[in-house]
Amino acid sequence: MILDEFSLHGKVAIITGAGRGIGRGIAAAFAEAGSDIVCWDLAMEQAEAAAAAARSMGRRALAQVCDVTDSRQVESMVASSIREMGHIDILVNNAGGAAYCPALKYSDKRWEGVVRLNLAAAFFCTRAVAKHMMERRTGSIINISSGNSQVPAPGMVAYSAAKAGINAMTKTLAWELGPHVRVNCILPGAIETEGSMPALAPVVDRLLAGTPRGRMGKPRDIALAAIFLASSAADFITGEKLEVDGGMEFVHLDPSEVGGSR
Numbered sequence: 330m331i332l333d334e335f336s337l338h339g340k341v342a343i344i345t346g347a348g349r350g351i352g353r354g355i356a357a358a359f360a361e362a363g364s365d366i367v368c369w370d371l372a373m374e375q376a377e378a379a380a381a382a383a384r385s386m387g388r389r390a391l392a393q394v395c396d397v398t399d400s401r402q403v404e405s406m407v408a409s410s411i412r413e414m415g416h417i418d419i420l421v422n423n424a425g426g427a428a429y430c431p432a433l434k435y436s437d438k439r440w441e442g443v444v445r446l447n448l449a450a451a452f453f454c455t456r457a458v459a460k461h462m463m464e465r466r467t468g469s470i471i472n473i474s475s476g477n478s479q480v481p482a483p484g485m486v487a488y489s490a491a492k493a494g495i496n497a498m499t500k501t502l503a504w505e506l507g508p509h510v511r512v513n514c515i516l517p518g519a520i521e522t523e524g525s526m527p528a529l530a531p532v533v534d535r536l537l538a539g540t541p542r543g544r545m546g547k548p549r550d551i552a553l554a555a556i557f558l559a560s561s562a563a564d565f566i567t568g569e570k571l572e573v574d575g576g577m578e579f580v581h582l583d584p585s586e587v588g589g590s591r
């Protein structure tokens with residue numbers, strides 16, 4: 330049956346940054362699609378809220394505090410997830426966030442923080458989970474990149490460089506982990522979340538004018554694409570970049586226009 334091929338029944342997924350925004354949307358939609366889930370976030374309250382929503386749909390769901398920029402914490406949380414859930418089939422590297430700052434004002438520390446969260450953390454999680462997936466000879470990894478990885482993004486030099494690194498890492502790992510584990514990435518456009526709106530609110534009209542679909546994205550738009558990539562319907566898809574952005578073209582934004590610029 331066609332719908333069975335898009336189902337996540339019997340799967341277990343780790344979703345990083347599941348407490349709010351796109352990660353929360355992915356956690357809810359994965360549960361709806363039949364997956365048991367492990368919700369990671371910085372605060373237990375946020376992770377638990379995402380897990381509780383999945384349990385209310387009859388799924389097994391674990392909430393764990395895990396700072397994905399700390400590779401030792403990641404290793405230990407992966408081990409405890411496998412102990413509790415039995416196995417891991419899907420990893421969604423979602424935790425991340427844009428940082429607006431003119432290039433010449435970047436301190437070393439700030440640069441390293443943005444790159445660690447938006448690039449290194451996805452590697453730490455992948456390294457820990459993929460060992461287990463390779464032993465089982467099956468798995469799907471989905472990295473949440475950004476449209477900013479492919480178009481000029483003035484004011485976001487560290488973020489766009491880190492997300493371009495995610496795209497490159499996706500391709501490389503598709504080869505290293507193939508044929509057993511698939512690795513893909515999603516490039517969201519402007520998505521309405523708690524994290525993005527303080528920055529994007531002042532420029533929404535400009536963003537919509539550059540978007541054929543004429544609306545902001547919602548976490549569910551990204552979640553549905555992630556379900557497809559995680560499911561057996563995408564069995565022949567690996568190393569790919571999927572743009573989920575309403576067709577958005579490059580919109581030139583001066584760093585000073587974007588809310589939250591420092």
Ligand SMILES: NC(=O)c1ccc[n+]([C@@H]2O[C@H](COP(=O)([O-])OP(=O)(O)OC[C@H]3O[C@@H](n4cnc5c(N)ncnc54)[C@H](O)[C@@H]3O)[C@@H](O)[C@H]2O)c1
Pocket residue numbers: 345346347348349350351352369370371372375395396397398423424425426427446473474475476516517518519520521522523524525
């Ligand atoms: N919202 C957008 O317009 C947009 C566009 C392109 C890409 N993205 C990407 O999508 C992902 C999610 O974005 P969002 O808008 O939902 O963000 P958000 O800020 O609303 O949510 C991010 C979540 O990640 C968690 N998190 C942050 N640092 C963490 C860490 N070190 N360890 C564990 N959890 C951590 C936060 O607590 C939060 O719950 C990010 O990777 C972001 O770069 C978002």
